[in-house]
Amino acid sequence: MDTPAAQLRPSHANALGLTFALGAATPFLLLLLIGIAFPLFGGGYWGLIATRACVYWVLVSGLNLVVGFAGQIAIGWVALLTLGAYATSVLAAGNVTPALPPFLALAIAAFIGGVFGVIIGLPALRLRTFYFAITTLGFATIVTQVALAWQSVTGGGVGVPGPIFPAPLSSQWGFYYLCFAFAALCTWMTANVGSSRFGRALTAIRDAEVAAEACGIAKPALLTMVFVFSGALAAVAGGLFASLQSYITPDAFTLDLSVLFFIAILIGGRGSILGPLLGTILLTVLPEFAAPLVAWSTFLYAVLLLVIVLAIPGGIAEMLDFKNRRPLETHRAIVPRPELLERLLGAIPDVGALTLEQVALSFGGVKAIDGLDLEIRRGQVHGLIGPNGSGKTTTLNVISGYYAQQHGAVRLNGVPLPLLARHRRAHLRIARTFQTPRIVGSASVLQNVMIGGTIDGSGTFVESLLSLPRHRRDESKLNDAAMLALAVVGLERLAAVCADRLQHSELRFTEIARALMLRPAYLLLDEPAAGLSAEEIERLGALLLAVARAGTGVLVVEHHPDLIFDICHRVTVLNLGKILAAGSPAEIRSHREVVNAYLGG
Amino acid sequence: MVQSIVSTGVAIGCIYALIGIAYNVMFSASRVFSFTAGTLGMLGGVLGSLFIAVMGLPVALGFILALAAGAVFGVVTEIVAVRPVLRSLDQHLYVLSTLALALIVQQFTAIEWGTDARPFPRLFDIARGAFDQQFWLPMLACAVVIIGLELLYRRTLIGHAFLAIAEDSYAARALGLPERRLRILSFALAGAIGALAGFAGGEMLLAFFGNAPLLTFYGFIPVALGGMGSQRGAVVAGLLLGLFQQAANFLVGGIFASVAVFSVFIIVLLARPEGLAGAGLQRRV
Numbered sequence: 001m002d003t004p005a006a007q008l009r010p011s012h013a014n015a016l017g018l019t020f021a022l023g024a025a026t027p028f029l030l031l032l033l034i035g036i037a038f039p040l041f042g043g044g045y046w047g048l049i050a051t052r053a054c055v056y057w058v059l060v061s062g063l064n065l066v067v068g069f070a071g072q073i074a075i076g077w078v079a080l081l082t083l084g085a086y087a088t089s090v091l092a093a094g095n096v097t098p099a100l101p102p103f104l105a106l107a108i109a110a111f112i113g114g115v116f117g118v119i120i121g122l123p124a125l126r127l128r129t130f131y132f133a134i135t136t137l138g139f140a141t142i143v144t145q146v147a148l149a150w151q152s153v154t155g156g157g158v159g160v161p162g163p164i165f166p167a168p169l170s171s172q173w174g175f176y177y178l179c180f181a182f183a184a185l186c187t188w189m190t191a192n193v194g195s196s197r198f199g200r201a202l203t204a205i206r207d208a209e210v211a212a213e214a215c216g217i218a219k220p221a222l223l224t225m226v227f228v229f230s231g232a233l234a235a236v237a238g239g240l241f242a243s244l245q246s247y248i249t250p251d252a253f254t255l256d257l258s259v260l261f262f263i264a265i266l267i268g269g270r271g272s273i274l275g276p277l278l279g280t281i282l283l284t285v286l287p288e289f290a291a292p293l294v295a296w297s298t299f300l301y302a303v304l305l306l307v308i309v310l311a312i313p314g315g316i317a318e319m320l321d322f323k324n325r326r327p328l329e330t331h332r333a334i335v336p337r338p339e340l341l342e343r344l345l346g347a348i349p350d351v352g353a354l355t356l357e358q359v360a361l362s363f364g365g366v367k368a369i370d371g372l373d374l375e376i377r378r379g380q381v382h383g384l385i386g387p388n389g390s391g392k393t394t395t396l397n398v399i400s401g402y403y404a405q406q407h408g409a410v411r412l413n414g415v416p417l418p419l420l421a422r423h424r425r426a427h428l429r430i431a432r433t434f435q436t437p438r439i440v441g442s443a444s445v446l447q448n449v450m451i452g453g454t455i456d457g458s459g460t461f462v463e464s465l466l467s468l469p470r471h472r473r474d475e476s477k478l479n480d481a482a483m484l485a486l487a488v489v490g491l492e493r494l495a496a497v498c499a500d501r502l503q504h505s506e507l508r509f510t511e512i513a514r515a516l517m518l519r520p521a522y523l524l525l526d527e528p529a530a531g532l533s534a535e536e537i538e539r540l541g542a543l544l545l546a547v548a549r550a551g552t553g554v555l556v557v558e559h560h561p562d563l564i565f566d567i568c569h570r571v572t573v574l575n576l577g578k579i580l581a582a583g584s585p586a587e588i589r590s591h592r593e594v595v596n597a598y599l600g601g
Numbered sequence: 602m603v604q605s606i607v608s609t610g611v612a613i614g615c616i617y618a619l620i621g622i623a624y625n626v627m628f629s630a631s632r633v634f635s636f637t638a639g640t641l642g643m644l645g646g647v648l649g650s651l652f653i654a655v656m657g658l659p660v661a662l663g664f665i666l667a668l669a670a671g672a673v674f675g676v677v678t679e680i681v682a683v684r685p686v687l688r689s690l691d692q693h694l695y696v697l698s699t700l701a702l703a704l705i706v707q708q709f710t711a712i713e714w715g716t717d718a719r720p721f722p723r724l725f726d727i728a729r730g731a732f733d734q735q736f737w738l739p740m741l742a743c744a745v746v747i748i749g750l751e752l753l754y755r756r757t758l759i760g761h762a763f764l765a766i767a768e769d770s771y772a773a774r775a776l777g778l779p780e781r782r783l784r785i786l787s788f789a790l791a792g793a794i795g796a797l798a799g800f801a802g803g804e805m806l807l808a809f810f811g812n813a814p815l816l817t818f819y820g821f822i823p824v825a826l827g828g829m830g831s832q833r834g835a836v837v838a839g840l841l842l843g844l845f846q847q848a849a850n851f852l853v854g855g856i857f858a859s860v861a862v863f864s865v866f867i868i869v870l871l872a873r874p875e876g877l878a879g880a881g882l883q884r885r886v
Binding site: 071073075123126127128129130131133134135137138139141142145146148149255259262266295296298299301302303305306309310313 | 634693701704705709815817818860867870871
């Protein structure tokens with residue numbers, strides 16, 4: 001029993017991880033060297049272009065977390081650049097306060113940017129995508145109009161001078177190095193967040209929001225942090241931009257800039273750091289080679305945006321991802337190793353029984369469930385069967401908080417579960433899987449499984465930004481646990497593979513691994529055997545039994561009678577939202593009404 | 602002053618309502634909100650001015666050509682920016698593809714037509730004043746469109762087919778309705794309506810490329826507040842928006858009026874994301 005477990009991780013997997021990390025860092029180190037050495041071979045004008053690329057990247061890196069990772073289509077982010085530029089300039093020029101030193105002005109602008117980042121961003125929590133896109137667009141127009149109108153502070157159409165940083169940062173190369181340092185810092189910080197549990201949670205919100213909630217990810221808290229950070233970076237970029245321009249007027253901040261930022265991210269690829277970085281450099285440099293076309297630049301950007309969206313929605317990052325183009329073996333068997341469960345789950349605490357009392361829920365005139373009593377016990381597999389529309393999945397959705405029951409209560413150890421608080425379920429160690437697997441297709445299988453353990457990290461967002469010890473400890477703990485969970489379900493060989501290359505059955509087992517990351521006291525599975533081969537169903541059954549033996553209460557909604565009768569300790573048959581029969585598998589199998597109505601005799 | 606607020610407010614409200622209707626017609630057929638809605642309005646104004654004032658065509662011909670151009674642009678939108686991304690509706694790529702198309706047309710107009718607002722020709726040589734044509738033309742256009750759409754949806758077979766697609770496109774396809782052709786037709790219709798908005802409001806808004814983003818934004822407010830897909834909601838909310846905006850214009854001045862409109866819009870939307878008369882959320886799991 002010890003041998004497979006011992007083989008599993010430490011030595012060679014760690015070494016692999018290290019080479020992978022080095023390989024991933026190479027392009028960044030290369031860019032760092034080029035950036036440091038740039039003044040040696042770049043002329044004065046190119047120095048200006050390079051500085052501009054750095055300033056843009058400070059904004060784009062933050063926006064990348066919003067757009068590329070969290071998938072929030074924030075089109076008007078230029079508003080925050082404007083805000084930062086004016087805040088820094090006005091404070092440094094002393095239009096309203098005594099003139100402040102430029103760095104203090106920049107810091108205050110960052111603070112203002114963070115606040116407004118949240119104000120612009122938070123509608124994303126309530127509104128649909130297009131609505132959110134258009135509110136950010138509206139915000140961008142408003143900010144420019146206010147800048148134009150508020151003459152006593154912003155100088156109106158005449159503008160204000162940008163801040164001048166103290167020597168030696170006031171020289172061209174001095175200022176370049178200042179911007180470059182900011183850019184490098186932003187790259188490092190966003191890369192840290194991107195590869196942390198926060199970054200994975202953001203991609204989960206983007207691609208599989210329902211699963212993110214089930215894993216205990218609280219979207220409001222997470223997005224708020226990201227909007228603060230991204231808003232602050234945009235404002236800092238604005239302050240630097242103002243200094244670079246040396247004089248700012250409202251026309252400097254057109255929507256074209258926003259479009260440019262957006263394209264840089266899309267061209268680079270969602271959920272990547274390197275891609276958008278290259279995209280930013282490319283878009284800053286490109287117009288210099290096409291000088292006669294300057295008037296057409298926005299037109300060309302728009303054409304580029306259309307082409308990217310239609311032709312390569314994955315962006316540069318996907319094009320550069322050679323690793324994931326290597327063919328996978330064709331005949332892959334999933335061989336779970338339930339014997340490793342004990343190491344993964346440890347001792348599952350006794351949280352009491354999960355009970356449903358007289359739960360009822362109707363949609364319009366249809367009674368989906370109608371006075372349902374159910375008790376799910378720890379250490380047992382409970383089967384929930386019934387014809388289509390009998391209320392099985394609805395029951396699951398009530399337990400996990402996607403629907404609020406109209407009558408009755410769902411209790412854990414006698415305490416009612418809060419209605420509709422989906423992400424709270426994970427904290428109570430209630431995990432679930434879905435009828436159609438909800439997976440982040442662009443992330444690796446390992447990362448997908450790590451999402452399941454998001455709530456077990458102890459480091460904060462800021463600790464992840466700065467890669468402090470607690471963040472690194474969290475990451476290595478989550479990584480180990482996820483590898484173990486993959487070994488348990490028999491997918492460890494696919495850990496590094498992009499999840500959208502997996503077969504359907506493998507996705508099902510990936511979801512189970514993700515759910516096991518919670519060390520669940522209760523595990524709810526929605527048709528886990530659908531689409532599996534007979535052999536895989538048998539292995540699934542053995543795995544679920546082992547999970548129950550480890551102390552977890554398992555609730556399985558299923559259509560395959562064989563699986564249900566093989567593994568369940570108790571079975572409940574639903575029909576039209578009511579219990580038709582309940583008892584041991586043997587009792588159900590011989591229950592006359594069940595046989596007539598459902599099993600067929 | 603009150604009279605001026607009301608006549609300008611109602612007229613501009615009608616233009617917003619028409620753009621909102623264009624949004625809705627496209628949305629009903631495809632479940633897609635398109636950033637090109639305001640571009641259509643801008644095109645109506647610019648093309649009307651181009652055909653009638655610059656090229657000297659008769660008013661009726663210029664009008665028909667402008668609407669036809671709007672319809673063609675609607676069809677182009679469907680083919681270029683909507684159909685290719687319909688398969689992956691949940692990735693919201695349509696937001697970007699329609700934005701890109703809107704920007705392409707807007708920039709092209711800026712370069713070829715110029716970045717200055719140019720006058721829109723007077724269409725009828727009759728008296729000015731509070732009942733000037735720049736006020737009643739948008740109202741007339743709005744009334745015609747609403748009555749026309751109502752007749753189309755209630756009385757004609759093709760209108761019923763539109764409704765069926767809007768209600769449940771899968772079921773409609775299963776019943777053998779030519780969903781794709783109906784979608785193209787809807788986009789053509791929306792294109793003509795959007796262009797009509799810009800044409801009818803030409804004297805007030807002028808022939809100006811910068812109207813595109815403004816109309817995209819202000820035309821969406823009636824949709825968001827009136828509830829998506831609801832024509833009546835769009836008209837009521839559009840009129841309210843026009844009146845509110847003009848009143849704010851007089852009371853606090855143009856620029857802070859847009860701040861006021863934006864704030865009210867955000868607050869109402871946050872309080873009621875489904876709009877003032879909209880339906881609730883769909884099942885997700």
